[in-house]
Amino acid sequence: MEAFIVYCSPAGTTRKIAQRISSTLAHFGYDVATYDLAQNLDEATVGYDIKHAHKEHCLFIGSPVYACHPVPIVTQFIAQLPDNADGYAVPFVTWGGVTSGVALFEMAEMLAQKSYAVIGAAKILAVHSLMWRYQHPLGAGHPDEADEKLVDQLVAAVHNSIISQPPLSIDLSTLNYLPEPIREPMRTIDINYARQVLPQKIVNKNRCTACNICKAVCPAHAITCDPFPEFNQNCIMCYSCMRLCPESAIEADFSKLEKWLTKRAQEFSEHPPSAIFVAHD
Numbered sequence: 153m154e155a156f157i158v159y160c161s162p163a164g165t166t167r168k169i170a171q172r173i174s175s176t177l178a179h180f181g182y183d184v185a186t187y188d189l190a191q192n193l194d195e196a197t198v199g200y201d202i203k204h205a206h207k208e209h210c211l212f213i214g215s216p217v218y219a220c221h222p223v224p225i226v227t228q229f230i231a232q233l234p235d236n237a238d239g240y241a242v243p244f245v246t247w248g249g250v251t252s253g254v255a256l257f258e259m260a261e262m263l264a265q266k267s268y269a270v271i272g273a274a275k276i277l278a279v280h281s282l283m284w285r286y287q288h289p290l291g292a293g294h295p296d297e298a299d300e301k302l303v304d305q306l307v308a309a310v311h312n313s314i315i316s317q318p319p320l321s322i323d324l325s326t327l328n329y330l331p332e333p334i335r336e337p338m339r340t341i342d343i344n345y346a347r348q349v350l351p352q353k354i355v356n357k358n359r360c361t362a363c364n365i366c367k368a369v370c371p372a373h374a375i376t377c378d379p380f381p382e383f384n385q386n387c388i389m390c391y392s393c394m395r396l397c398p399e400s401a402i403e404a405d406f407s408k409l410e411k412w413l414t415k416r417a418q419e420f421s422e423h424p425p426s427a428i429f430v431a432h433d
């Protein structure tokens with residue numbers, strides 16, 4: 153069977169999980185095609201390939217959790233998938249130790265609306281990508297070996313489900329694992345909230361060499377260089393541009409963020425950190 157792995161991974165952790173899924177699927181004999189939504193610029197191409205897959209296919213789709221939700225790049229991708237999909241889907245998210253929010257449920261619901269049978273899902277703890285400058289970031293050391301084993305178990309369970317036709321869909325309500333009073337306020341926040349509360353990026357024109365590297369690494373195509381970078385409305389606040397600028401020419405005040413994120417993580421105290429969701433007979 154054909155398997156597609158589609159993901160967005162500004163800081164590289166979701167990619168690691170995607171790679172693990174890919175090698176485990178290959179071990180089970182799947183024909184695997186992997187798409188990084190940042191690199192395969194034309195999302196429609198990926199959608200086209202999936203639409204023209206052989207009759208049945210399995211789509212693994214991964215996103216980091218941003219402000220409790222999947223990133224817009226991923227939801228936009230799912231939205232343009234063909235309706236009446238004849239296949240199985242497995243959403244997965246990586247989250248940074250604050251909360252995995254409603255990301256997994258939202259992805260699964262969108263996939264189900266496209267007629268995918270959602271036969272598995274996973275949330276995997278990862279180092280918090282906003283905390284790359286801190287000595288003790290939330291999620292430090294993750295994903296670890298135990299997380300990778302969970303991913304292997306997910307793929308094995310999905311494979312068993314597929315070969316024991318008909319595959320069982322998971323109960324999507326199990327992805328609403330956070331209590332409703334916690335989930336309720338999450339519905340009102342989105343990437344715009346992150347744009348408002350997170351540190352603003354400022355280009356230091358004395359340092360910037362107009363090399364365009366920031367533009368090349370931006371997963372959201374949110375930078376124009378004329379000759380200095382400017383950020384547009386597509387920005388998802390991943391700070392890849394800032395992290396990867398060779399001149400440290402993009403600046404932002406991160407001094408208050410560590411305390412705030414740590415406090416939020418304590419308030420949520422989400423457990424378990426990593427989990428897989430598979431169907432049971």
Ligand SMILES: Cc1cc2nc3c(=O)[nH]c(=O)nc-3n(C[C@H](O)[C@H](O)[C@H](O)COP(=O)(O)O)c2cc1C
Nearest residue numbers: 161162163164165166216219220248250251278281
């Ligand atoms: C703008 C932004 C918002 C984030 N929001 C959350 C969040 O709501 N909860 C959380 O636990 N982690 C959050 N994170 C951390 C990421 O979900 C986590 O580090 C993820 O593994 C990053 O994936 P990547 O390495 O594939 O980019 C956020 C990170 C960024 C940059």
Ligand code: SF4
Nearest residue numbers: 360361363364366397
């Ligand atoms: S990567 Fe840095 S130096 Fe290069 S254009 Fe962007 S801000 Fe300027």
Ligand code: SF4
Nearest residue numbers: 370387388390391393
């Ligand atoms: S402009 Fe920078 S922070 Fe915004 S999406 Fe692009 S790389 Fe991420």
